[in-house]
Amino acid sequence: xxxxxxxxxxxxxxxxxxxxxxxxxxxxxxxxxxxxxxxxxxxxxxxxxxxxxxxxxxxxxxxxxxxxxxxxxxxxxxxxxxxxxxxxxxxxxxxxxxxxxxxxxxxxxxxxxxxxxxxxxxxxxxxxxxxxxxxxxxxxxxxxxxxxxxxxxxxxxxxxxxxxxxxxxxxxxxxxxxxxxxxxxxxxxxxxxxxxxxxxxxxxxxxxxxxxxxxxx
Amino acid sequence: xxxxxxxxxxxxxxxxxxxxxxxxxxxxxxxxxxxxxxxxxxxxxxxxxxxxxxxxxxxxxxxxxxxxxxxxxxxxxxxxxxxxxxxxxxxxxxxxxxxxxxxxxxxxxxxxxxxxxxxxxxxxxxxxxxxxxxxxxxxxxxxxxxxxxxxxxxxxxxxxxxxxxxxxxxxxxxxxxxxxxxxxxxx
Numbered sequence: 001x002x003x004x005x006x007x008x009x010x011x012x013x014x015x016x017x018x019x020x021x022x023x024x025x026x027x028x029x030x031x032x033x034x035x036x037x038x039x040x041x042x043x044x045x046x047x048x049x050x051x052x053x054x055x056x057x058x059x060x061x062x063x064x065x066x067x068x069x070x071x072x073x074x075x076x077x078x079x080x081x082x083x084x085x086x087x088x089x090x091x092x093x094x095x096x097x098x099x100x101x102x103x104x105x106x107x108x109x110x111x112x113x114x115x116x117x118x119x120x121x122x123x124x125x126x127x128x129x130x131x132x133x134x135x136x137x138x139x140x141x142x143x144x145x146x147x148x149x150x151x152x153x154x155x156x157x158x159x160x161x162x163x164x165x166x167x168x169x170x171x172x173x174x175x176x177x178x179x180x181x182x183x184x185x186x187x188x189x190x191x192x193x194x195x196x197x198x199x200x201x202x203x204x205x206x207x208x209x210x211x212x213x214x215x216x217x
Numbered sequence: 218x219x220x221x222x223x224x225x226x227x228x229x230x231x232x233x234x235x236x237x238x239x240x241x242x243x244x245x246x247x248x249x250x251x252x253x254x255x256x257x258x259x260x261x262x263x264x265x266x267x268x269x270x271x272x273x274x275x276x277x278x279x280x281x282x283x284x285x286x287x288x289x290x291x292x293x294x295x296x297x298x299x300x301x302x303x304x305x306x307x308x309x310x311x312x313x314x315x316x317x318x319x320x321x322x323x324x325x326x327x328x329x330x331x332x333x334x335x336x337x338x339x340x341x342x343x344x345x346x347x348x349x350x351x352x353x354x355x356x357x358x359x360x361x362x363x364x365x366x367x368x369x370x371x372x373x374x375x376x377x378x379x380x381x382x383x384x385x386x387x388x389x390x391x392x393x394x395x396x397x398x399x400x401x402x403x404x
Contacts, residue, residue, distance in 0.1 A: 065361065107293040107336055138297040138382050177294055183362040183381035184295040186324070 065185050066178035067093035070192050071150070077197045080165065083124060083158040086196060088113070090151055090174065097146040098176040100131025104145050108177070109187050113153055115172030120163040121196070123170070124156035137181050159198040167197050256378050257358055263288070263369040264356035268322065268347040271334045276320075276347055278373075284318045285395045286369040288357075290349065292325050293336040295363040297382035302342040304385050308392055309344045315396055316371060319344040322353065324360055368395035 071089040078084035092098060099108045115123045129152060131145030157170070173189040258264075263286070267277040278286070289305060291298035302321065309319045321342060323333050330348060337346050354360045357367060358378075368376040368391055376395045383391075 107332075108296070109294045136296070138300050142296075144296065179296065182297055183364065184292070184297060185362050186292075187294070 066096035066098075066180070068096075068098060068174070068176055068178065068188070068190055070174070070190070070194075073194045075167065075195045075197050077199050078157055078159055079199050079201050080159045080163055081161040081201050083156050084196075085127075085154045085156055086170075086194065088153045088155060088192070088194060090147075090153070090190075092148055092151070092178070094149075096178045096180050097134070097136075097144075097148045098178045100145040100147055101128035102131060102145060104143070108144075109175070111147065111174065111176045113155065113172060113174050113192065115155065115170055115192075118168075118170065120160050121168060121170065121198070122158045122160065124158060127154040127156070129153070136179075157196060159196075161201075163198050165198050165200050167195050169193055169195050258367065258375040259377060261375055262373050263367065263375050264353075266353045266356065268349060268353060271330055271337070271346050271348070276345060278369075281318045281320070282373070283371055284316045285371055285392075285397075287317065287319045287392060287395070288367040288369060289319065289321045290324055290354070290357070290360045290363060290365040290367075291321055292323055292363055293333060294325075298364040299336075299340050301364060301366075301382055301385075301388065302337070302340045304388060306342050306344060308389065312392055312396060317392060317396060321346045322349040323347070324349050324354060324363065326351070366391075368392070370395050370397065 069091055071091055073086070073088055076084065076086045078086070098111055101110050101112065103110050111128070113126045115126075117123070129147070132148060133143045134146055134148070135141065135143050155170075159168075171191070171193045174192050175187060175189050177187040178185050263278060265278050267275050270276050287305065287308075289298075289301070291302065305319045305321070309317060321337070321344060323346065325333065325348075333346065333348065337343075357365075362380055364380075364382060366379045366388075368378075370376050377391060379388075379391065
């Protein structure tokens with residue numbers, strides 16, 4: 001490293017001398033010599049710092065893990081008695097990937113969203129996006145099915161006819177297992193919560209409430 | 218204020234930004250563990266353990282007294298682990314006669330032993346595989362990520378710890394170093 005840096009610096013300084021020489025000969029002569037010297041100092045210093053910067057980064061070995069978070073969702077309106085899809089978008093930290101819902105090996109842990117059961121709102125299927133097929137430096141010949149960056153799930157919910165219209169909070173966990181280009185992190189469970197707004201079914205309006213004794217508005 | 222002064226002020230400002238941002242950038246890039254770094258265990262006696270092997274026997278670290286031990290923490294869900302486990306098997310054959318003992322410790326407690334055995338068989342890891350416990354992971358300073366490999370010399374002292382997958386040649390260099398080869402590896 002040291003020798004290669006010295007070689008690079010030597011090359012740079014040589015180029016600087018050439019640049020100075022050239023400046024005396026051509027259009028570079030419009031640049032004051034003092035400014036060229038200053039820029040040389042700056043560039044040499046920054047070159048040294050750029051080489052030193054990764055060493056600073058090394059000091060945080062093992063101190064950080066992957067980040068997966070739920071992008072704050074808006075409130076989805078779902079009609080009472082009907083199924084509706086609630087989109088949920090998740091964001092994975094740069095440099096990391098998590099397995100898709102359908103990884104290519106039985107040994108890999110799929111990403112799964114599990115929602116807590118509620119009494120009046122039926123939680124149906126979760127639609128997962130197709131994984132991105134990617135190979136990684138640790139296994140260049142093998143393609144894995146993963147999510148990177150942002151990915152969106154859709155949760156199907158169906159409020160029962162008896163649900164009082166209004167806002168409801170649903171909670172659950174996203175189970176995932178993340179890796180980067182050289183290592184993997186233990187499986188984690190991300191707490192997930194989002195609101196839905198249950199609205200009346202317009203087609204049922206006008207009926208006699210007395211015929212539906214379970215409706216409690 | 219002359220030009221030199223301005224230059225130095227700009228230099229110090231840019232330098233400060235680079236030095237402050239470097240750890241953050243490394244973390245964002247997910248490469249922060251891509252370095253071998255001495256930790257609290259290095260130079261100290263390797264913590265003792267007794268753990269069950271896949272065939273049900275109890276294996277102790279002290280069983281390998283006088284040998285150089287490569288302790289590799291892994292899991293079936295760790296793809297990089299899969300890559301190096303086949304290398305470890307080759308190194309066990311190559312350096313076994315010199316006193317190398319590779320020991321794999323799974324960090325899983327929710328997998329059946331048959332699944333672990335199937336995985337080890339699939340990747341061709343025929344060395345000693347043990348089923349780990351949380352207390353052993355804690356004794357080894359916690360295992361925040363996998364693979365995590367600890368090299369223990371013949372005197373039972375930790376020589377180094379490596380996080381993440383390294384190249385085959387780097388691993389071989391680390392093995393040679395732990396075995397006490399005189400040639401210093403190129404890092």
